[in-house]
Amino acid sequence: MKKRKQKTKRTRADLIYDIVLFVVLTSIFIIVAYPLYFIVISSISDPKAVAGGQVVFWPVGLSIKGYTEVFKNSKVITGFLNSVFYTFCGVLINLVVTLPTAYALSRDKFSGKKFVTFFYMLTMFVSGGMIPTYLVVKNLHLLDSMWSLILPGALGVYNMIVARTFFKANISQELYEAAEIDGCGQTQFFFKIALPLSSAIIAIMVLYYGVGHWNSYFSALLYIKTDVKFPLQLVLRSILVQNESQLAQTVATAAQQAALEEKRQLTELMKYSLIIVSSIPVLILYPLVQKHFVKGVMIGSVKG
Numbered sequence: 001m002k003k004r005k006q007k008t009k010r011t012r013a014d015l016i017y018d019i020v021l022f023v024v025l026t027s028i029f030i031i032v033a034y035p036l037y038f039i040v041i042s043s044i045s046d047p048k049a050v051a052g053g054q055v056v057f058w059p060v061g062l063s064i065k066g067y068t069e070v071f072k073n074s075k076v077i078t079g080f081l082n083s084v085f086y087t088f089c090g091v092l093i094n095l096v097v098t099l100p101t102a103y104a105l106s107r108d109k110f111s112g113k114k115f116v117t118f119f120y121m122l123t124m125f126v127s128g129g130m131i132p133t134y135l136v137v138k139n140l141h142l143l144d145s146m147w148s149l150i151l152p153g154a155l156g157v158y159n160m161i162v163a164r165t166f167f168k169a170n171i172s173q174e175l176y177e178a179a180e181i182d183g184c185g186q187t188q189f190f191f192k193i194a195l196p197l198s199s200a201i202i203a204i205m206v207l208y209y210g211v212g213h214w215n216s217y218f219s220a221l222l223y224i225k226t227d228v229k230f231p232l233q234l235v236l237r238s239i240l241v242q243n244e245s246q247l248a249q250t251v252a253t254a255a256q257q258a259a260l261e262e263k264r265q266l267t268e269l270m271k272y273s274l275i276i277v278s279s280i281p282v283l284i285l286y287p288l289v290q291k292h293f294v295k296g297v298m299i300g301s302v303k304g
Contacts, residue, residue: 043272047265066273079235090150090213097154102163120157148223159208166201203289236274
């Protein structure tokens with residue numbers, strides 16, 4: 001039996017509402033997307049055109065000079081591999097610490113969970129600060145160690161709360177009691193039942209922690225002194241600082257001034273290229289976890 005479709009007659013007010021909504025959302029999209037688009041087209045344009053403000057909507061004088069100069073520095077590859085190591089090991093340790101903690105705090109039978117939760121949340125509002133944290137890292141003999149960028153941030157309290165709420169909403173006590181009848185303990189239940197049912201929140205944790213480790217550079221600036229241990233973000237910063245210091249030198253002749261001006265334009269171009277190079281891994285990671293993003297964040301962010 002075919003269902004007869006009932007069309008609702010749209011009024012003039014509905015049409016005006018749709019037009020206004022389309023214009024507002026399109027305007028917001030352009031405001032957000034244009035700066036990103038500008039960085040992309042500037043990174044592949046001629047340095048003189050970028051410096052002269054000629055690049056507005058399309059690339060002018062296609063050039064990959066900025067990328068060539070970035071990858072000419074051998075430290076970029078070393079920094080990239082270091083960042084991959086920091087991100088991979090950091091996320092692995094984050095998951096090992098965060099997920100069991102969140103699961104334990106989500107169980108009703110866990111005595112003292114309110115006190116433990118309060119203890120964790122207190123650190124969100126009252127932190128030790130930069131100098132006490134530095135002293136802790138120093139006393140643990142982690143200065144100039146690659147683990148100084150991984151171990152101090154092993155647990156993100158905000159992420160732990162999101163994961164705890166997800167476990168509480170999705171892994172019911174009845175499910176555990178059914179498994180317990182078959183002889184399943186808490187540890188076995190966590191690894192064999194809870195984790196396989198929590199792929200959405202695991203994907204979100206990987207994204208949150210992964211982006212944090214990949215973009216982190218200030219901790220490396222404080223704790224890492226050896227060049228070969230620098231993450232990519234710190235290497236890129238060093239390249240820019242080095243070029244800026246070269247531009248600050250005084251020149252005497254017109255030829256030197258022209259060369260310095262060309263160097264200044266190239267440095268400006270390199271800034272856009274560096275942004276693209278450092279953003280590509282995150283842009284690749286996001287589509288892989290995007291299908292879990294809405295479900296994981298929405299369920300995990302509900303107050304519970």
